[in-house]
Amino acid sequence: MTGSSLISRHLSLITKIRDVLANKGIDGFLVTDITNVRYMTGFTGSSGFLMINEKRNIFFTDFRYKEQAEKEIAGWEISIEKGERQKTVINTARTFNINRLGVEASITYEFYKKLTRKGIRLKPVKSLVEEMRKIKDEHEMTLIKKAITRAESAFRDIKPYIKAGIKEKEIALRLEEALKKRGCKTIPFDIIVAAGRNSSMPHAKVTERKLKAGDLVVIDWGGEAGGYFSDITRTFLIKGGNIDRKCEIYSTVLKANMKAIASIRDGIKSKRLDSIVRDFIKKAGYGEYFGHGTGHGIGLSVHEAPHISWTGSEVIRSGMVFTIEPGIYITGLGGVRIEDIVMVKPDCPIILTSLPKELEIIN
C-alpha cells in the first residue's frame, strides 16, 4: 500500500470510531488493546495506546518506539508517554475536554479502577474495534492471502520429510525455518506436529517421538505477512498396521469440513455452522471425540471474532475470514483435524487454502 492510501485507510477507521461516539454516550475513546492499536494505526511495536475524540486522535508509545512510530504511523499525532500510563490518559482526556471516556471492555480491572480513582468518568464499550476487525478490507485480504501462500509454500518444501523415522521436532524445525525464509517475521503459534498417540491431543507439544508405521500425523501451522496470520491443519497417515478405523475417522472429518464450508453464507449464525459439523460427527458415532470449536476468525490475531462454536451468537457476514477445523481425537488411537481458511462472499464462500485434503497415506 502506498503512503497516501494507508493514511486514507487509517482516517476512514478513525471516522468509523467518531461516528459511533455519540451512540455510545461517550465523547472520547481509549484504545488499549495492542492489536487494536496496530489495526488502527499500523504500529508494529508492543507498547502503545490511542485516544480519539471528535477532533483529535493521538497515538502514545514509550521511548523505545519513538523512531519506529515516526516511521510507521500516518494520520495520527504521536506522543511519547513518560510516566505512569493512567496519568497520561487523564491528562490527555482533560486536554481533549472529554466528559465521558469510552474504554475497551478488555481493559484490566486494575487499570479501570486506577482511572476511575482519578475522577474520570468512564464507560466500558465492548468490542468496538473488534467488530470493525471482523470484516476484512482489500488491504487486509492481500496480507492474509500472502500469509496463506507463505504457509503453504513452506509446507510443500518440507512435505518430503514427513515419513517414518523422522522426529516430530525435526519436521517442526524445518517448517519454521521455511516459513521464516519466505518472509514471515513471526510465527503465529508453536507449530504442532503430533504423531501416533500424541495426535489425539488437539494442542499437542512437539516431542522427540519418531514417526512410525500406522501413525496419524497432525500438522498445524501458520504463516504471517504484514502482521496478518494464517492457520492451517493437515493430517497424514504413515502406511502400515491396521488402518481401517483411521481411514474412517479421516473420511468423517473431511466430510464434516466440506459440509461446513458448503453451508457458509452471509446471514448464517456461527452457532448453526458449528452444529452442522457437530451433528454430522455425532451421527457418525464420534460426538464425544470432537470437543473444540469448529473455527475462529483470523487476521491480526490468530484467534479472533467470529468464533464458530456452540456458544457463539454471531451472524456470519460477507467479508469475514475464518477457519473451519473439525477434528476427531481418540486417546490411544490418534487424531485427525483438517483446517481450512475461508472468506465469506455474498454468493458463496471462497476457500483460501489450497493444499490437498484427501487422505494421503505416506509410504
Next chain:
Amino acid sequence: MTGSSLISRHLSLITKIRDVLANKGIDGFLVTDITNVRYMTGFTGSSGFLMINEKRNIFFTDFRYKEQAEKEIAGWEISIEKGERQKTVINTARTFNINRLGVEASITYEFYKKLTRKGIRLKPVKSLVEEMRKIKDEHEMTLIKKAITRAESAFRDIKPYIKAGIKEKEIALRLEEALKKRGCKTIPFDIIVAAGRNSSMPHAKVTERKLKAGDLVVIDWGGEAGGYFSDITRTFLIKGGNIDRKCEIYSTVLKANMKAIASIRDGIKSKRLDSIVRDFIKKAGYGEYFGHGTGHGIGLSVHEAPHISWTGSEVIRSGMVFTIEPGIYITGLGGVRIEDIVMVKPDCPIILTSLPKELEIIN
C-alpha cells in the same frame, strides 16, 4: 524434578495462597492469568484457570488440553470446562461454598462484570501470585540458568557470522535456529539484530540491511527452558569509519551496567537502582538518549516484577532475578545496550550471564 517433588512444590504454593485468604477478606481465589496458572500447576497449555478454597483446589481447562492436563498436572483436581467460563466459575464457587471470591486484578473488566452480574461477591486482589513469582526457588533457578546457558551457547555458535556484508535477518534466523536446536521450545520474543542507523531504535525489527563498516550492532535475544526465559543483549562495533564517539557511548553504557550491578543488594529500592544508572548516564551527557527502564524481572514471563524503573516502588529482595540493561540511542548515529541477568543473594548479586561485555570491534 521428580514427580513427588513437583507435587510437594505445587502443594506448598497452594498453601501459600490458602494462608492469605482470610487476610484478604476472601474465602476463595480465582486464578485466570495463564502464566500464573502455569506457575501454580506446571500446565503448559494456553487455556485454563484455577479455583482454590480452604479445602479444595481445582484446575479447569477445555477439551483440547484434556490429555495434556492429565499428564502434566499433579496435586490438583482436574475438570474440563464445557460452556461459557463465567458459568463454570459461578457453579464451582457455589459447590465450594465460597461467599466472597478473590479475583486477580489483571482480570478483564468485561469478565469481572459478567461474574458480578451472576450475583457472586467478588474482591479483586492485586498481584497475589505475581508477588510469589518474584522470589525464585531452586527449581526455577535451575530452569532460568538453563535458559541462559542455551541462549549463550547458541550465540557463541553464530558469533562468527557477525561481520560486514551479512544481513540483520540472516543473523537473527541463524540464532533462532541455534536456540531451537538447543532445546528451546519457544523463543521468548522476536530477536533484535539492529545495525547502524537501525540500532538507535531500542526495539527495532530485523531488516534486510547488511552490516557495514562503522556499524554499531545491537543483538537482543533470549532462550527458554521448561517455560522459563532468559533475555540478553550485547552490542558490537564493525571496524571502520570514525568510531571515537561510538566507543565513548559504549564505554558509558558498560560503566552504567557495572555500576548498577555493583549496587544491587537485598533491601535497595528498584527506583534507587534505576536512578544510579540514569544519573550516571546523565552526567556523561547522554541523559536524553536513555529513555527506557533499567531492567525487569524475568521468569515464566520475559517481563515481570520487579520493574527497575523511575516509576517502580518495589524493594529488591534476595531470590529475585532480573535484567540490568542500560542503553544510549542516538538517532542517525546508532545505539548501544548491554543487558545482563542477575540474581540477588543476601550478600552480593550473582551475575548469571557470562558472555564477555568489553567492546569487541569486529574486523
